[in-house]
Amino acid sequence: MKSRLWAGIFFVLTCLLVAGCTDEGADKEEVEAEVSDEAILAVVEMNVEKLMVKDLDGYMETIHSESPVYETTEETITELFNYTLDIELQNLEIKEQTDKEVIVAYTQRTVETEAGDFQNNETTGEHTLRLDDGQWKIYNSEVIAVNPLPQEEQEMEQETVEMAGEYAAKLESVAKPFDEEEWILSSYKEAEGAATAVYLPEGENLGNYSQIITYDFYEDGNIHSDLAHFIDVFEQSLNDMATVDVEFQRFNATETEVSYQFALNGDPTEPDQEEIGRVFILDDDMYVVRYTKMDSSIENRDEVVDMLREI
Structure with missing residues (x-):
């Protein structure tokens, strides 16, 4: 989904x-x-x-x-x-x-x-x-x-994507605490001051997936928007997009990082999903790493939290 x-x-x-x-x-x-x-x-x-x-x-x-x-x-x-x-x-x-x-x-x-x-x-x-x-x-x-708007789901074969660009080295330098043979880099995009890398389970694609791991990078993100402001805006935007209340929690907060978890259930236009993420600062750059599970709850919560904290 x-x-x-x-x-x-x-x-x-x-x-x-x-x-x-x-x-x-x-x-x-x-x-x-x-x-x-x-x-x-x-x-x-x-x-x-x-x-x-x-x-x-x-x-x-x-x-x-x-x-x-x-x-x-x-x-x-x-x-x-x-x-x-x-x-x-x-x-x-x-x-x-x-x-x-x-x-x-x-x-x-x-x-x-x-x-x-x-x-x-x-x-x-x-x-x-x-x-x-x-x-x-x-x-x-x-x-x-x-x-x-109604749109047909595209049947796409999973292709090998190269991580190349101005910020590729930044994202490649942070850990990948998951089996990269089972999780394939499916998308890498850059904009001015930002980059996003997306990993999907082998055999899945961006048109239809069961799980997704996302790395977001924001150059000088801590200067432009501190952690508290970023997470506030993120939570508010989730609630604005959804037509039902989003269960949003924050934990493990320090001056340089904060973790969060949210669950969305019963939204008539959005599949049920649960996400655990971590936002952290390194040399004034901001990184956001997210694990999202579609159509079911995250049963191995502690394992996911530990994985994200290894990054």
Whole structure:
């Protein structure tokens, strides 16, 4: 069974973090500008267009410079550039409008055009735009719903994947306390400042798997987001994606590492699953190692915890 949480967690994090949360105490932009429906909607359309063509500078031009997560956006949006996406905006509607702030409702259909692990989806939400030096830009956003689009499971043969790139040596240097003949490197991707390596049991593939071990690397992650903030955002994003409560626990926390465990059961759009993970800091870089079991509970919890702590 394939988990949308595993494949789609970063997409939801991006939706939540890129646009941010409303800052009720923020000073309103004092610059007067013409409130044009066409100019407002053009910003939302440009935001999507720049994402599709992987233009980071152009994308950031659509984000308000005083958004509380402006810097986080710039650091994380490149992760989506690993995918080739076709994004279609629908039902754009200006719901509220003043001289200083506008709320735009939208529906966004996002489909990956190349074979990969991205979960195609339809998102509904609302953008809030404010004036930034006389121009309308996205200040914050609320994601109302993320619904998966129907897609056929791809039958893929398991291929040998090479770990090569700027951060490959970083991930190769950490331990692999499992039989690498039984667990095969099935995916390796890099973005600016980040890398992910995925291991699956021999004979399984990213279209359908029973277990998965994931290594995530974030260069200078401890500088950009400390452990407490990272785990808070991770837990919140899990709850935002799921339609039922996620049982989330933290343990073995120190200044340089924290472990967690979560279980998801009874979600109508997501298979039952349980995950144990460990986040740790090494030379200001952040590593996240995760073991996920699909459709059943993790019976050998202590063994998994010990395995992750060997990394």
